[in-house]
Amino acid sequence: MTWIFNRPSDFAKEMVTGFVSAHASQVRQVPGGVVRNTKSRPASVAIVVGGGSGHYPAFCGLVGQGLAHGAAMGNLFASPSSQQICSVARAANNGGGVLLMFGNYAGDVLHFGLACERLRSEGIPCETLAVTDDISSASLAEKEKRRGVAGDLVVFKVAAAAAERGDSLAEVLTIARRANERTRTLGLAFSGCTFPGAEHPLFSVPEGKMGFGMGIHGEPGISELDILSSNALAQMLTRSLLAECPDGVTRPEGARLGVIINGLGAVKYEELFVFWHDVEQQLSAAGVVIADINIGEFVTSFNMAGMSMTLVWFDDELEALWQAPASTPAFSRGSLLPQEPLDAVQLEQSSVIPIAQGSAESQKAAVKVMAMVDALAQTVIAHAEELGQIDAIAGDGDHGIGMERGVIAAQLAAKHALQQGGGVGTLLQCAADAWADEGGGTSGAIWGVILNTLGTALGNNEKPNAASVAQAVTQANAGVMHFGKAKPGDKTLVDVLLPFSQALCAAADKGLSLSQAWHKASDVAQKSAQETAQLLPKIGRARPLAERSLGTPDAGAVSMAMIISAVADCMPVGIDQGSPREKVCP
Ligand SMILES: Nc1ncnc2c1ncn2[C@@H]1O[C@H](COP(=O)(O)OP(=O)(O)O)[C@@H](O)[C@H]1O
Numbered sequence: 001m002t003w004i005f006n007r008p009s010d011f012a013k014e015m016v017t018g019f020v021s022a023h024a025s026q027v028r029q030v031p032g033g034v035v036r037n038t039k040s041r042p043a044s045v046a047i048v049v050g051g052g053s054g055h056y057p058a059f060c061g062l063v064g065q066g067l068a069h070g071a072a073m074g075n076l077f078a079s080p081s082s083q084q085i086c087s088v089a090r091a092a093n094n095g096g097g098v099l100l101m102f103g104n105y106a107g108d109v110l111h112f113g114l115a116c117e118r119l120r121s122e123g124i125p126c127e128t129l130a131v132t133d134d135i136s137s138a139s140l141a142e143k144e145k146r147r148g149v150a151g152d153l154v155v156f157k158v159a160a161a162a163a164e165r166g167d168s169l170a171e172v173l174t175i176a177r178r179a180n181e182r183t184r185t186l187g188l189a190f191s192g193c194t195f196p197g198a199e200h201p202l203f204s205v206p207e208g209k210m211g212f213g214m215g216i217h218g219e220p221g222i223s224e225l226d227i228l229s230s231n232a233l234a235q236m237l238t239r240s241l242l243a244e245c246p247d248g249v250t251r252p253e254g255a256r257l258g259v260i261i262n263g264l265g266a267v268k269y270e271e272l273f274v275f276w277h278d279v280e281q282q283l284s285a286a287g288v289v290i291a292d293i294n295i296g297e298f299v300t301s302f303n304m305a306g307m308s309m310t311l312v313w314f315d316d317e318l319e320a321l322w323q324a325p326a327s328t329p330a331f332s333r334g335s336l337l338p339q340e341p342l343d344a345v346q347l348e349q350s351s352v353i354p355i356a357q358g359s360a361e362s363q364k365a366a367v368k369v370m371a372m373v374d375a376l377a378q379t380v381i382a383h384a385e386e387l388g389q390i391d392a393i394a395g396d397g398d399h400g401i402g403m404e405r406g407v408i409a410a411q412l413a414a415k416h417a418l419q420q421g422g423g424v425g426t427l428l429q430c431a432a433d434a435w436a437d438e439g440g441g442t443s444g445a446i447w448g449v450i451l452n453t454l455g456t457a458l459g460n461n462e463k464p465n466a467a468s469v470a471q472a473v474t475q476a477n478a479g480v481m482h483f484g485k486a487k488p489g490d491k492t493l494v495d496v497l498l499p500f501s502q503a504l505c506a507a508a509d510k511g512l513s514l515s516q517a518w519h520k521a522s523d524v525a526q527k528s529a530q531e532t533a534q535l536l537p538k539i540g541r542a543r544p545l546a547e548r549s550l551g552t553p554d555a556g557a558v559s560m561a562m563i564i565s566a567v568a569d570c571m572p573v574g575i576d577q578g579s580p581r582e583k584v585c586p
């Protein structure tokens with residue numbers, strides 16, 4: 001459990017504020033995260049890392065000279081939003097472009113990808129790299145699908161040292177990719193983690209067992225085994241890691257390796273030292289050269305009991321960059337002359353965007369849309385625990401928490417837009433940004449896209465009708481598929497949104513009123529959500545354990561259907577009249 005907190009929902013924000021004030025000589029807070037508080041080499045590439053909170057020292061603890069220039073921080077186990085990432089990247093930019101780096105998680109990939117596009121459109125050269133060191137999360141043949149865990153540190157550090165020596169953005173990206181290619185991690189967990197104020201652990205491991213290969217958000221491992229002695233664990237992890245030599249290395253004998261023994265939260269340093277004593281013997285017996293060893297906490301899983309072991313297969317350049325000096329709140333090596341502190345600068349403030357006024361008709365419709373937002377928020381909040389339980393079957397169990405955070409923020413932002421005279425379009429767009437910002441994770445990014453597209457399509461002039469809503473939902477679905485790359489049948493919310501949009505279009509074509517069309521399409525959505533139980537996930541957190549999810553519907557599909565149904569309940573059938581029309585959707 002978590003012992004020290006105020007309001008659970010304030011935990012991540014208060015943690016960053018406390019961290020910054022404790023390390024003010026090295027870092028300063030900006031909207032969305034932290035940046036170095038010391039001057040950087042002018043025109044050098046800025047390394048901006050990030051991801052969910054709850055993984056300290058990832059990610060804010062790794063900001064400082066010789067390592068990251070900035071860290072974008074989301075809520076607990078939820079990626080930061082693209083707006084938060086852009087804000088940190090702008091503050092960290094030294095004029096040499098920005099490399100965004102993160103672990104390969106769906107939410108991070110979506111939000112950092114979007115941030116990269118935005119930064120480029122602002123004229124800031126930008127690239128992304130998703131770290132993929134966790135060998136338990138996908139086979140070698142599909143290594144681009146692997147998750148990023150403690151290897152994050154290695155890839156961030158190598159890239160930062162290359163940026164520090166003056167490499168261009170393209171050169172930094174190349175060396176970071178090589179570091180990622182040559183870094184492998186394997187971990188395990190003995191018990192789950194419990195968030196502040198939560199009554200139950202987010203995930204758990206059966207008593208006396210260990211989740212071999214369990215991920216840092218509790219993604220179920222490859223297998224559940226009886227707990228072994230340190231010596232047996234060392235044999236198992238060393239053997240598995242050495243079995244995968246990177247390209248260009250034919251055998252472990254003689255290879256120079258960097259080793260990281262990483263505590264995942266509740267395991268003590270003393271235990272890690274016992275484990276290392278056993279690993280060292282295994283590595284020596286295998287004939288490798290132990291070029292460097294780090295033991296401690298580098299990427300954690302909040303208060304989960306577990307540990308991981310990372311091997312970095314050095315070449316001369318990687319080893320030199322890894323060994324280059326660095327000084328951050330949580331990771332230091334060598335000695336560095338402290339850089340001058342940054343001048344007090346005008347930092348980007350969370351921008352207050354003026355609310356575009358809606359026409360009288362659209363403002364009137366916005367009142368109804370507000371009632372729908374209230375209703376969907378109530379539904380999500382009431383079912384948050386159930387959504388988390390569905391997500392925990394093969395995912396990470398945080399779908400309910402993330403959706404709850406998202407809808408509460410969306411509700412507040414929508415109310416503000418309505419009070420300021422916004423029409424339907426503005427109300428939905430404000431709700432979209434707030435949802436993406438506060439919800440984070442994959443669902444935050446996706447719901448941000450959905451509401452933004454609906455808002456843009458419906459605008460602030462006309463009263464929405466069956467045809468305009470059907471077209472808007474069709475565009476929203478296209479946006480989600482383009483952005484998230486999920487296809488029908490991949491077991492995601494697309495398996496509800498697509499048939500829903502098609503049914504809505506068909507009903508609008510027949511001339512049904514908006515409420516009639518929505519009710520009809522809602523029935524299709526409910527059925528489609530249940531049908532996802534028969535699908536195997538091909539994308540997202542649940543993919544590595546696809547079989548476990550067979551028989552259980554997809555969490556995002558279920559919440560999507562719930563929301564559609566809550567909106568339907570706000571539309572009494574038969575009140576507004578429709579009339580036959582031209583074909584509404586392509
Ligand atoms: N690429 C994608 N496109 C659309 N929806 C997706 C995609 N990946 C995952 N999802 C949806 O997101 C849901 C999980 O949301 P959430 O819990 O916020 O994600 P995370 O896995 O980041 O914690 C899944 O149940 C699925 O419906």
Ligand SMILES: O=C(COP(=O)(O)O)[C@@H](O)CO
Nearest residue numbers: 051052077079103105107441
């Ligand atoms: O904690 C994380 C959240 O990832 P999502 O994809 O948003 O669930 C991740 O940032 C850790 O690196």
